[in-house]
Amino acid sequence: MTLPIGGIPGIGAAFGVGGVAGIDTTAAAQGVGGTANGDAFSSVLAATFDQLQATQANADGLAAKAATGDLKDVHDYMIARSESSLAVEMVVGIKNKAVDAFNEIMRMPI
Structure with missing residues:
Protein backbone atom coordinates (compact mmCIF):
# COMPACT_ATOMS: atom_id res chain seq x y z
CA MET A 1 0.00 0.00 0.00
CA THR A 2 2.45 2.61 -1.14
CA LEU A 3 1.26 5.88 -2.57
CA PRO A 4 3.43 7.61 -5.15
CA ILE A 5 4.42 11.18 -4.44
CA GLY A 6 2.81 13.28 -7.14
CA GLY A 7 2.25 16.91 -7.89
CA ILE A 8 -0.61 19.09 -6.77
CA PRO A 9 -2.19 20.28 -10.01
CA GLY A 10 -3.90 23.33 -8.51
CA ILE A 11 -0.95 24.64 -6.52
CA GLY A 12 1.98 23.17 -8.43
CA ALA A 13 0.92 24.93 -11.61
CA ALA A 14 0.61 28.25 -9.84
CA PHE A 15 3.97 28.10 -8.06
CA GLY A 16 5.90 25.86 -10.45
CA VAL A 17 6.61 23.20 -7.83
CA GLY A 18 5.50 19.65 -7.18
CA GLY A 19 3.52 18.54 -4.19
CA VAL A 20 2.50 15.64 -2.05
CA ALA A 21 0.30 12.71 -3.01
CA GLY A 22 -3.18 12.72 -1.57
CA ILE A 23 -3.76 16.46 -1.78
CA ASP A 24 -5.61 17.47 -4.93
CA THR A 25 -7.07 20.95 -5.09
CA THR A 26 -8.34 20.83 -8.67
CA ALA A 27 -11.47 18.87 -7.74
CA ALA A 28 -12.58 21.53 -5.28
CA ALA A 29 -11.79 24.36 -7.68
CA GLN A 30 -13.66 22.75 -10.57
CA GLY A 31 -16.68 21.87 -8.46
CA VAL A 32 -17.32 25.48 -7.44
CA GLY A 33 -18.83 26.59 -10.74
CA GLY A 34 -19.96 30.21 -10.98
CA THR A 35 -19.16 31.38 -7.47
CA ALA A 36 -16.95 34.30 -6.54
CA ASN A 37 -13.18 33.88 -6.36
CA GLY A 38 -13.21 34.20 -2.56
CA ASP A 39 -15.61 31.26 -2.33
CA ALA A 40 -13.47 29.22 -4.72
CA PHE A 41 -10.33 29.94 -2.73
CA SER A 42 -11.98 29.08 0.58
CA SER A 43 -13.38 25.81 -0.80
CA VAL A 44 -9.97 24.84 -2.19
CA LEU A 45 -8.38 25.68 1.15
CA ALA A 46 -10.98 23.67 3.07
CA ALA A 47 -10.57 20.68 0.76
CA THR A 48 -6.78 20.85 1.13
CA PHE A 49 -7.02 20.86 4.93
CA ASP A 50 -9.45 17.93 4.83
CA GLN A 51 -7.08 15.94 2.63
CA LEU A 52 -4.15 16.87 4.86
CA GLN A 53 -6.07 15.55 7.85
CA ALA A 54 -6.84 12.33 5.96
CA THR A 55 -3.15 11.90 5.08
CA GLN A 56 -2.19 12.36 8.74
CA ALA A 57 -4.92 9.95 9.88
CA ASN A 58 -3.61 7.31 7.46
CA ALA A 59 -0.08 7.72 8.81
CA ASP A 60 -1.37 7.54 12.39
CA GLY A 61 -3.30 4.36 11.62
CA LEU A 62 -0.22 2.75 10.12
CA LYS A 95 0.08 29.82 4.86
CA ASN A 96 3.23 31.84 5.53
CA LYS A 97 3.23 33.23 1.98
CA ALA A 98 -0.46 34.15 2.27
CA VAL A 99 0.21 36.00 5.55
CA ASP A 100 3.17 37.79 3.97
CA ALA A 101 1.01 38.82 1.01
CA PHE A 102 -1.72 40.08 3.36
CA ASN A 103 0.80 42.10 5.37
CA GLU A 104 2.21 43.59 2.18
CA ILE A 105 -1.27 44.60 1.04
CA MET A 106 -1.95 46.20 4.43
CA ARG A 107 1.24 48.29 4.10
CA MET A 108 0.15 49.76 0.76
CA PRO A 109 -0.80 53.43 0.88
CA ILE A 110 -4.39 54.25 0.04
Whole structure:
Protein backbone atom coordinates (compact mmCIF):
# COMPACT_ATOMS: atom_id res chain seq x y z
CA MET A 1 0.00 0.00 0.00
CA THR A 2 2.45 2.61 -1.14
CA LEU A 3 1.26 5.88 -2.57
CA PRO A 4 3.43 7.61 -5.15
CA ILE A 5 4.42 11.18 -4.44
CA GLY A 6 2.81 13.28 -7.14
CA GLY A 7 2.25 16.91 -7.89
CA ILE A 8 -0.61 19.09 -6.77
CA PRO A 9 -2.19 20.28 -10.01
CA GLY A 10 -3.90 23.33 -8.51
CA ILE A 11 -0.95 24.64 -6.52
CA GLY A 12 1.98 23.17 -8.43
CA ALA A 13 0.92 24.93 -11.61
CA ALA A 14 0.61 28.25 -9.84
CA PHE A 15 3.97 28.10 -8.06
CA GLY A 16 5.90 25.86 -10.45
CA VAL A 17 6.61 23.20 -7.83
CA GLY A 18 5.50 19.65 -7.18
CA GLY A 19 3.52 18.54 -4.19
CA VAL A 20 2.50 15.64 -2.05
CA ALA A 21 0.30 12.71 -3.01
CA GLY A 22 -3.18 12.72 -1.57
CA ILE A 23 -3.76 16.46 -1.78
CA ASP A 24 -5.61 17.47 -4.93
CA THR A 25 -7.07 20.95 -5.09
CA THR A 26 -8.34 20.83 -8.67
CA ALA A 27 -11.47 18.87 -7.74
CA ALA A 28 -12.58 21.53 -5.28
CA ALA A 29 -11.79 24.36 -7.68
CA GLN A 30 -13.66 22.75 -10.57
CA GLY A 31 -16.68 21.87 -8.46
CA VAL A 32 -17.32 25.48 -7.44
CA GLY A 33 -18.83 26.59 -10.74
CA GLY A 34 -19.96 30.21 -10.98
CA THR A 35 -19.16 31.38 -7.47
CA ALA A 36 -16.95 34.30 -6.54
CA ASN A 37 -13.18 33.88 -6.36
CA GLY A 38 -13.21 34.20 -2.56
CA ASP A 39 -15.61 31.26 -2.33
CA ALA A 40 -13.47 29.22 -4.72
CA PHE A 41 -10.33 29.94 -2.73
CA SER A 42 -11.98 29.08 0.58
CA SER A 43 -13.38 25.81 -0.80
CA VAL A 44 -9.97 24.84 -2.19
CA LEU A 45 -8.38 25.68 1.15
CA ALA A 46 -10.98 23.67 3.07
CA ALA A 47 -10.57 20.68 0.76
CA THR A 48 -6.78 20.85 1.13
CA PHE A 49 -7.02 20.86 4.93
CA ASP A 50 -9.45 17.93 4.83
CA GLN A 51 -7.08 15.94 2.63
CA LEU A 52 -4.15 16.87 4.86
CA GLN A 53 -6.07 15.55 7.85
CA ALA A 54 -6.84 12.33 5.96
CA THR A 55 -3.15 11.90 5.08
CA GLN A 56 -2.19 12.36 8.74
CA ALA A 57 -4.92 9.95 9.88
CA ASN A 58 -3.61 7.31 7.46
CA ALA A 59 -0.08 7.72 8.81
CA ASP A 60 -1.37 7.54 12.39
CA GLY A 61 -3.30 4.36 11.62
CA LEU A 62 -0.22 2.75 10.12
CA ALA A 63 1.80 3.86 13.16
CA ALA A 64 -0.66 2.10 15.46
CA LYS A 65 -0.45 -1.05 13.34
CA ALA A 66 3.36 -0.90 13.41
CA ALA A 67 3.35 -0.50 17.20
CA THR A 68 1.07 -3.51 17.70
CA GLY A 69 2.93 -5.67 15.18
CA ASP A 70 0.01 -5.92 12.74
CA LEU A 71 1.84 -4.08 9.96
CA LYS A 72 3.66 -6.43 7.58
CA ASP A 73 5.74 -3.84 5.77
CA VAL A 74 7.20 -1.09 7.95
CA HIS A 75 8.22 0.87 4.89
CA ASP A 76 4.51 1.59 4.23
CA TYR A 77 4.41 3.49 7.52
CA MET A 78 7.64 5.34 6.76
CA ILE A 79 6.34 6.41 3.35
CA ALA A 80 3.00 7.56 4.81
CA ARG A 81 4.75 9.49 7.59
CA SER A 82 7.06 11.19 5.06
CA GLU A 83 4.11 12.14 2.87
CA SER A 84 2.30 13.53 5.90
CA SER A 85 5.35 15.52 6.97
CA LEU A 86 5.84 16.97 3.49
CA ALA A 87 2.16 17.90 3.26
CA VAL A 88 2.34 19.75 6.59
CA GLU A 89 5.47 21.62 5.51
CA MET A 90 3.84 22.60 2.22
CA VAL A 91 0.63 23.83 3.87
CA VAL A 92 2.60 25.83 6.45
CA GLY A 93 4.72 27.35 3.67
CA ILE A 94 1.63 28.37 1.71
CA LYS A 95 0.08 29.82 4.86
CA ASN A 96 3.23 31.84 5.53
CA LYS A 97 3.23 33.23 1.98
CA ALA A 98 -0.46 34.15 2.27
CA VAL A 99 0.21 36.00 5.55
CA ASP A 100 3.17 37.79 3.97
CA ALA A 101 1.01 38.82 1.01
CA PHE A 102 -1.72 40.08 3.36
CA ASN A 103 0.80 42.10 5.37
CA GLU A 104 2.21 43.59 2.18
CA ILE A 105 -1.27 44.60 1.04
CA MET A 106 -1.95 46.20 4.43
CA ARG A 107 1.24 48.29 4.10
CA MET A 108 0.15 49.76 0.76
CA PRO A 109 -0.80 53.43 0.88
CA ILE A 110 -4.39 54.25 0.04
